[in-house]
Amino acid sequence: MSQDLQAFLIGVLVLFLYLIFSAMTEMGTKWPGRRSNEEEEG
Numbered sequence: 001m002s003q004d005l006q007a008f009l010i011g012v013l014v015l016f017l018y019l020i021f022s023a024m025t026e027m028g029t030k031w032p033g034r035r036s037n038e039e040e041e042g
Helices: 003-026 034-041
Strands: none
Touching: none
16 A cells, blocks of 8 residues: 555544544434433433
């Protein structure tokens, strides 16, 4: 693999992981999380 292709794949992977992380933190009802449960209960 060339360095350009490897850097491109890494950039896409980081962006993909960031989108998943933001979706998990913003949508607490879809993903099981303690933060959303605490906000609803308290």
